[in-house]
Amino acid sequence: MSIQILVIDDDEAVRDAFKLALEEIDYEVLTAESGETGVDMAIKAQPGMIFLDLKMPDIDGVETLRRIRKAGIDVPVYIITAFMPDFLDQLAAAAREGLVFGLGQKPLGGEQIRLIARGHIEGPQYKLGES
Amino acid sequence: MKTFHLNQFRIRITIAFLLLSIAPLLLLALTGFYYIKHNLSSTYLEQLELIANNKSSYIEEYFRGQQLGIVRLSKNPIIQQALDDYGNNYRQYGVDSAEYAETDRKLRQYLEFIQQQNGYYDLFLISATGDVVFSVLKERDFATNLLSGPNADSLLATVFWRGRKTGNIESSEIRYYAPSDKQAYFVTIPIPGHKGHPEGPLGSIAIQLNPEDLFSLTTNYNHLGKSGEIVLASVSNGTPTVIAPLRHASGAAFQMTFDPQSANLPIIKALQGRSGIGEELDYRGKKVVAIWRHLPQSNLGIVVKIDKSEVFETVNIMQRWLSGVILLAALIMIITTTWFSKNLSLPIIKLANSAKEFAQGKPVKNIPISRNDEIGYLTESFNYMRQSIETSRQTLLNVNRDLELRVNERTAELEKAIEQIKISQSGSIQAEKMAALGILAAGISHEINNPLMGLLVYIEYAEKNSTDVKVKAMLTKATTALQRIKAIVGKMQIYTHETTSEATEHVSVKQSIEDVIDLIDKDLTDRHITIEKDIPESLPSVQFNPGELFQCLLNILLNARDALTEAPEKKIRVVAYAKQGFVNINISDTGPGIADEAWLKIFDPFFTTKAVGKGTGLGLYVSRNLVNKNSGELTEESDGKGGALFRFQLKTN
Numbered sequence: 001m002s003i004q005i006l007v008i009d010d011d012e013a014v015r016d017a018f019k020l021a022l023e024e025i026d027y028e029v030l031t032a033e034s035g036e037t038g039v040d041m042a043i044k045a046q047p048g049m050i051f052l053d054l055k056m057p058d059i060d061g062v063e064t065l066r067r068i069r070k071a072g073i074d075v076p077v078y079i080i081t082a083f084m085p086d087f088l089d090q091l092a093a094a095a096r097e098g099l100v101f102g103l104g105q106k107p108l109g110g111e112q113i114r115l116i117a118r119g120h121i122e123g124p125q126y127k128l129g130e131s
Numbered sequence: 132m133k134t135f136h137l138n139q140f141r142i143r144i145t146i147a148f149l150l151l152s153i154a155p156l157l158l159l160a161l162t163g164f165y166y167i168k169h170n171l172s173s174t175y176l177e178q179l180e181l182i183a184n185n186k187s188s189y190i191e192e193y194f195r196g197q198q199l200g201i202v203r204l205s206k207n208p209i210i211q212q213a214l215d216d217y218g219n220n221y222r223q224y225g226v227d228s229a230e231y232a233e234t235d236r237k238l239r240q241y242l243e244f245i246q247q248q249n250g251y252y253d254l255f256l257i258s259a260t261g262d263v264v265f266s267v268l269k270e271r272d273f274a275t276n277l278l279s280g281p282n283a284d285s286l287l288a289t290v291f292w293r294g295r296k297t298g299n300i301e302s303s304e305i306r307y308y309a310p311s312d313k314q315a316y317f318v319t320i321p322i323p324g325h326k327g328h329p330e331g332p333l334g335s336i337a338i339q340l341n342p343e344d345l346f347s348l349t350t351n352y353n354h355l356g357k358s359g360e361i362v363l364a365s366v367s368n369g370t371p372t373v374i375a376p377l378r379h380a381s382g383a384a385f386q387m388t389f390d391p392q393s394a395n396l397p398i399i400k401a402l403q404g405r406s407g408i409g410e411e412l413d414y415r416g417k418k419v420v421a422i423w424r425h426l427p428q429s430n431l432g433i434v435v436k437i438d439k440s441e442v443f444e445t446v447n448i449m450q451r452w453l454s455g456v457i458l459l460a461a462l463i464m465i466i467t468t469t470w471f472s473k474n475l476s477l478p479i480i481k482l483a484n485s486a487k488e489f490a491q492g493k494p495v496k497n498i499p500i501s502r503n504d505e506i507g508y509l510t511e512s513f514n515y516m517r518q519s520i521e522t523s524r525q526t527l528l529n530v531n532r533d534l535e536l537r538v539n540e541r542t543a544e545l546e547k548a549i550e551q552i553k554i555s556q557s558g559s560i561q562a563e564k565m566a567a568l569g570i571l572a573a574g575i576s577h578e579i580n581n582p583l584m585g586l587l588v589y590i591e592y593a594e595k596n597s598t599d600v601k602v603k604a605m606l607t608k609a610t611t612a613l614q615r616i617k618a619i620v621g622k623m624q625i626y627t628h629e630t631t632s633e634a635t636e637h638v639s640v641k642q643s644i645e646d647v648i649d650l651i652d653k654d655l656t657d658r659h660i661t662i663e664k665d666i667p668e669s670l671p672s673v674q675f676n677p678g679e680l681f682q683c684l685l686n687i688l689l690n691a692r693d694a695l696t697e698a699p700e701k702k703i704r705v706v707a708y709a710k711q712g713f714v715n716i717n718i719s720d721t722g723p724g725i726a727d728e729a730w731l732k733i734f735d736p737f738f739t740t741k742a743v744g745k746g747t748g749l750g751l752y753v754s755r756n757l758v759n760k761n762s763g764e765l766t767e768e769s770d771g772k773g774g775a776l777f778r779f780q781l782k783t784n
Contacts, residue, residue, distance in 0.1 A: 013585025020588040024595070076653075082577045088650075088681055095649035102653040106580040107617050110591040119657055 002028045003121055004045055008038030008064060009053035009080075014106075018051055021110035022117055035064035042068050047075060049120050052101070054081040054090065062094045069099055076120040078102040137480055141472035148468040153461055160453050168446050175420050175442045176408060178354055183422040183435040186348055186361060194429040197318055197340060198300055200249055204336050205320045210245075213238045213265070214256045214322055214333050221264040226274045235265075243267055252315065253339035257291055259332050271310035282310060287317050287337060294319040294335050302429070305342050305374050306367045307385065314342045314374070314385050342374050346384070349375040358438035362398050362414070364389070365431045371402050374431070379415060389414065397423035401432030410439060478506045482513055489517055576620045583620060587613050637672040637784045638680055640707055640714050647684045648705070651692065660692060660701040670707055673714050673781040675761040680781075683754040683765070687718045687777045690751070694722030694775060709783070713763075716779035724773050 005027050007018040015031040022029050030045055032038035035056050042050060050068065054061035065077055079101050081087050091103065104116060204210050216238070220231040246254040246267045256265035261277035275281055277288035290303040300320045308315035319337040349361040355378075363375040373387040380387060393399055397411050401423035413419045413436055421436035440447065482498065489495040497514045500507045590613060594606035644666060655662055673680075688703065695701040700721040707716045751765075758765040764780040 009581070011581035011585075013582040017584040017588035020592040024592070082580050088685070089678060091650055092646040092681060095646060100653065102657070103650055107583040107587060107620065109614070109617070110588045113588070 002026060004028045004030055004047040005117060005121075006030045006032065006038065006042055006045065006047040006050045008032045008035065008041075008050065008056075008061075010034060010056045011053070014053065014080075017108070017110070018113060021113040024110070025114055025118070027117060027121075035059035035061070035067075038064055039067045039071065042073050043071050046073070049076040049078065049117065052077050052079050054079060054087050060090070062090050062099075065094065065099055065101055066097070076102060078104055078116060078120070080104045080106055080108060082106050137476070141469065141476045144472040144475075145465060145468040148471075149461060149464050152464050153457060156457055156460065160450075160457070164446055164450060164453075167449070168443055171442055171446060172410075172420060175437060176422070179359075179420065179422045179435045179437060180408065182354055182359075182361070183424055183433065186435065187424045187426055187433055189348060190345065190363075190426055190431065190433065191428045193345070194302070194426075197338065198302070198428075201300065201318050201320045201336060201338055204245065204338075205322055209238075209241060210256075210336060211322055211333065213242060214258075214336065217256050217264040218258040218262070218334055221258065221262055221274075222260075226264075238265075239267075249338070250344065251338045252311070252341040255287070255319075255337040255339065256334065257319070257337055258334040259295070261288070261291065263287075264334075268311075285309065286315060287319075287339070290317045290319045291335055291337060294321050295332070298323070298332075304367045304430075305365050305372075308339070311339070315339050316342060342384075346375050349377070352378060355435075356437055356441050358441045360413075360434075360436055362434040362436070363431060364398050364402060364433075365429075366391075366402055371399060371432070373398075387414075397421045397434040397436065398432050401425050401434055403432075411436075475506070478510065482510060485517075486513065489520070579616075579620050583613065583617055587617070638675045638677045639672055640670050640680075640716060640781065641666045641668070643677065643680045644684060644705055644707065644716065647681060647688055650685065651688060655692060655703070658692065658695070658701065660695055660703060663702065663704045665704070665706040667708065670714060671709055671783040673761075673763070674784050675763065675781055676757075679757040679761060683757050683779070684716070684718075686751070686754045690777075691718060691720035691722070691775070694720050698722045712783055714779075714781045714783055716781070717776060718779075719774055719776040721774045724769050725767065725775050 003026075005018070005022055007015050007029055009015050009018075009031075010033055015029075015033075019029040019031065030041055030047060032041050036058055038050075038052070041047075050073075052061050052064060056064070059067075061079055061081070065079070068077065077100070079091065081091075081103075082105070094101070102116070102120075104112075108116075213234075216234045217231070220228065220234050224230040242254055242256075242265065245251075251267075253266055253268045253270070255263055255272075257277065258264050261279075263273050263275055263277065266273040272282050272285065272287060277283060277285075277291050282288055286303045286306055286308050290301050294301040298321055300318060303317040303319075305314060305316040307313070317337050317339055319335045321335045322333040324331050324333055345363065349363050352359060355361075358379075360378040361375070362373060362377060364371050364373045366372070369391070371389040371391055372385060373383045373389075375384055377383040377387070389396060389399055391399065391402075394403070395411065396414055397407070397419075398414065400407060402425070404425045404427075406424045408422045409420075411419060411421050413421065413434075418439035419436040420439055420442050421434055423432065423434045425432055485495055485498055495517060497518070498510050500510050500514075587610070590606055590609045594603055594610060597603050597606060644664070648662060648664070652662075688705075691703045695703070698721055702721045704719045705716065706719075707714060709715075755765045758779060758781070762782045764778075766778050766780070768776045768778055
């Protein structure tokens with residue numbers, strides 16, 4: 001079975017970016033357009049990691065993360081967002097809640113995406129910083 | 132505004148009082164005078180009547196006496212004989228004869244005696260034929276014939292012939308008699324013949340009387356005051372003539388005449404036979420109280436009169452005196468009422484004026500209370516009221532002043548605040564402009580993020596999967612260009628992070644630091660970076676915008692993280708402690724530190740040592756601005772051991 005990575009983002013360009021970047025290293029990319037869809041998919045597909053956008057039309061990223069964690073899914077979730085102050089507040093709140101997640105700043109290039117994914121999936125021996 | 136006649140009250144009172152006091156006086160006076168005048172009139176009239184009666188009786192008596200006298204004479208045999216003898220001798224022998232002289236010698240003495248005794252001016256014996264055969268005085272009328280002689284039309288002649296005709300006593304008018312060269316009047320009586328005498332009457336006796344005998348009658352002014360007068364007049368030759376001296380015209384006797392037509396003169400009335408009493412105008416034209424009588428016996432008229440002005444003299448004096456008294460009383464009354472009403476109206480006017488002045492805001496003193504009546508009471512009440520109002524005014528003024536002071540203070544405060552706001556506004560207007568721009572930029576950059584991500588990977592994929600060298604090169608260039616865009620977007624994002632909510636709060640430093648660390652913890656772990664925390668529980672809260680503090684801390688920590696990418700030792704240390712009203716946060720790393728030449732510029736905007744795409748140049752610049760904005764300080768202090776040390780100094784609340 002190939003590694004499955006779930007990307008939850010309402011923007012097609014972002015989803016494509018992840019898809020192209022990760023398919024290059026033979027990861028299978030599942031995409032969801034909204035938080036709710038994403039939660040369902042996460043539960044159904046049980047991916048190896050999740051990339052998550054904060055700003056989405058229906059439920060936002062934090063709420064999506066909450067539900068995912070509530071569903072008992074422990075895989076690494078990487079929140080990718082622009083560092084806008086409201087988002088930071090949300091993130092801080094989420095962190096206080098005890099939700100676990102990683103943080104990445106948009107826009108991410110393909111190399112950075114592969115870096116993060118590999119780092120999480122294949123473990124810490126994969127060194128960061130090597131482009 | 133009503134017009135006020137400030138004298139009206141005073142004048143009204145004065146007039147009222149005047150009327151009240153003087154009207155009764157006048158009334159009393161008028162009725163009194165009328166009564167007195169009436170009384171006086173009657174009194175005087177009574178008196179005059181008395182006098183008139185007196186005089187009239189006297190005159191009548193006098194004349195009657197004369198008549199009686201001559202009657203007696205006529206009956207005297209001696210007189211009769213005398214007449215006879217004298218007559219015969221005169222006729223036969225003439226007046227110068229011895230026989231006449233003889234008779235005269237015998238009888239003259241007796242006849243003279245009679246004349247003297249009776250007070251006659253002259254005594255005549257006249258023969259039947261009219262010869263004046265005897266006269267005591269022997270004036271020019273003596274020895275003439277009264278029929279044919281020179282005195283034929285004299286008073287004596289007239290009366291003699293009348294007597295001869297009537298056979299009775301006859302009296303003449305009182306007139307001027309030339310032979311005597313004076314006023315005279317005669318009474319004659321015929322002597323009838325006696326039995327022995329064959330030829331009728333013997334003749335007549337005549338007496339000549341001097342009107343001046345009567346003068347004393349009219350010149351006695353007893354009880355006639357100062358202007359009282361008796362007018363005695365007779366008609367002589369048809370002309371009413373005064374026959375006795377007048378008080379008011381002493382030479383009037385036989386000189387003053389009256390027009391018989393002036394029927395209203397009392398004397399004329401008297402001569403016309405009327406008697407009366409009343410108030411008339413006398414011959415002088417003056418008003419008199421008069422009694423006029425006709426004296427039938429003597430055919431005279433008599434008027435006893437007194438000037439009305441004298442009658443009423445007392446009354447007039449009293450009237451004048453009373454007028455004076457009334458005037459004086461009126462004067463006193465006017466003075467009194469003027470004083471009295473002034474006493475009333477002046478205080479009232481004074482009070483009113485004082486009240487007006489007070490209302491107009493002029494300073495007014497207490498009005499002295501000089502009387503203890505109603506006006507005094509009013510004055511006192513007014514003073515009291517004025518004081519009360521004054522006090523309220525004063526209080527109001529004080530309150531106003533206080534308010535003003537406070538308002539001024541507050542205004543000064545406000546102005547200061549406004550100044551400060553203006554000062555900060557000029558900065559914050561700028562900042563606001565930037566904020567607006569920033570928000571726009573943030574929005575745009577954020578929207579760009581997503582397509583940018585797509586583009587980056589699209590181009591990468593295309594580049595990787597193209598075999599054409601030139602195409603590959605172009606795509607590589609495209610990738611570079613996109614990286615630049617990414618960098619710009621990144622800068623914009625960080626730059627715009629500054630313009631967020633303005634609120635500063637009491638922020639827990641410990642909480643903020645822990646929030647940030649929580650955020651990047653996973654990431655750090657992935658990078659094998661350890662983070663040490665030394666943050667006491669009892670750290671005081673600081674005055675900081677929480678979002679902004681979060682941002683700054685995150686920024687520094689991310690820098691630290693990035694600095695450790697190549698470092699052999701990957702450690703970040705965060706220490707926080709309180710010191711002298713500040714909270715210090717020290718974030719240090721074990722990275723390479725900051726190069727000397729870069730040290731001065733690290734806080735400059737857009738300065739970065741990171742490779743393109745790896746970092747922005749705005750982080751420290753923005754962070755420092757944010758810290759300054761929150762009244763804090765951010766400094767870099769390398770401790771020489773290598774690695775960077777960033778120190779936050781934040782003001783406690």
